[in-house]
Amino acid sequence: TTWRGPQASEAALRVSDLSRFRFLHLGTHGLSDAPPWRDTTDALELIQPALLLSRQPDTPDDGILTLSELLNYRTAADLVVLSGCTTGRGWAILGDGSYGLAGAFLATGSSAVIASTWSVADHATGKLMGLMYRHLAAGASPSQALRRAQLGLIRSGRPFTPPFFWASFRLVGLASANP
Numbered sequence: 001t002t003w004r005g006p007q008a009s010e011a012a013l014r015v016s017d018l019s020r021f022r023f024l025h026l027g028t029h030g031l032s033d034a035p036p037w038r039d040t041t042d043a044l045e046l047i048q049p050a051l052l053l054s055r056q057p058d059t060p061d062d063g064i065l066t067l068s069e070l071l072n073y074r075t076a077a078d079l080v081v082l083s084g085c086t087t088g089r090g091w092a093i094l095g096d097g098s099y100g101l102a103g104a105f106l107a108t109g110s111s112a113v114i115a116s117t118w119s120v121a122d123h124a125t126g127k128l129m130g131l132m133y134r135h136l137a138a139g140a141s142p143s144q145a146l147r148r149a150q151l152g153l154i155r156s157g158r159p160f161t162p163p164f165f166w167a168s169f170r171l172v173g174l175a176s177a178n179p
Contacts (some may be wrong), residue, residue, distance in 0.1 A: 001016070001021075005054065006054045006056070007054070008028065008053055008054050009053050009054040009055065009056045009059070009061065009063060010053045010054075010055070010056075010059075010061040010062070010063050010064065010065050011056045011059040011061045013053065013065065013073075014061065018073050018074065018075045018076075018077075019074045019075055019076040019109065020076075021075075021076075021077050022077055022078045022079075023077055023078065023079050023080075023081075024075065024077045024079075024080045024081070024105075024110070025080075025081040025083065025129075026051060026080070026081070026082050026083070026084070026087075027081075027083045027084065027125075027129075028051050028052055028053055028084045029051070029052040029084050029085060030049070030050070030051055030052070030082060030084035030085050030086050030087035030101060030115075030116070031049060031050045031051075031052065031085075031086065032049050032085075032086035032087065032089040032090075032100055032101070048066050048067045048068060049066070049067045049087075049089075049100045049101045049104075050064050050065060050066045050067065050101075051064070051065045051070075051082070051084065051087070051101065052064055052084075053065055067100065067101060067104050070101065070104045070105070070108065071104055071107060071108060073108050074108055074109055075105055075108045075109045075110045076109045076110065077105070077109075077110040077111070078110075078111050078112065078142075079110070079111070079112050079113070079114065079136075079142050080102075080105045080110045080112070080113045080114070081113075081114045081115075081129070081132075082101055082102065082105075082113065082114070082115040082116070083114075083116070083120070083125055083129055083169075084116065084120070085116060085118070085119040085120055086116060086117065086118060086119060087100075087101050087102065087115040087116050088100065088101070088102045088113070088114075088115025088116050088117050088168075088169070088170055088172070089117055089118075090103075100115075101115065102115040102172050103172070106172065106173050110173070111173050111174045112142050112171055112172065112173030112174045113171070113172050113173055114132075114142065114146055114169055114170070114171050115169065115170065115172070116168040116169050116170075117168050117169075117170060118168045119168075120168050120169075121164070121165055124153065124159075124160050124165035124166065127153060127156070127160065128149050128150065128153050128165075128166055128169065129149075131148070131149035131152045131153065132145045132146055132148075132149035133145075134149075135148045135149060142171055143171050146169060146170075146171055149166075150166040150167070150169070153165060153166045154166060
């Protein structure tokens with residue numbers, strides 16, 4: 001199942017059985033432990049990590065999937081990829097340790113999550129994800145696929161050699177799991 005643009009909504013996720021997917025890839029904006037974010041159109045202030053999805057005007061959803069909402073889902077993916085900005089950062093005010101969107105997917109049943117620790121560049125992220133999925137398709141584990149994709153991006157030369165373009169993504173969970 002693929003949702004893009006307006007189809008990639010909070011409403012679509014809410015009515016889907018996410019536990020039936022082996023792979024979940026959410027390429028969307030992520031909000032993490034930065035200062036509270038305020039949407040000027042709706043005067044909405046977020047106080048926890050969230051993924052920004054499409055908003056469907058005919059549903060009660062606001063298009064913002066927060067960490068607490070995500071914890072109500074059941075997932076069972078071998079691998080979740082959160083390719084938006086800061087999707088792998090923790091949220092200091094939610095307890096003793098760092099807990100964020102990646103941790104929420106692990107808590108809801110997924111085995112491993114690849115997420116970013118800082119704001120990422122769209123073009124470089126697209127290239128990195130393409131390389132990573134090629135390695136996964138060839139039988140690499142998620143940790144191997146991510147590492148090989150990062151090395152591939154470095155080897156591709158300028159402008160992608162600086163760590164800013166490839167080092168943001170990390171894997172948490174079962175690093176050696178082979179999907």
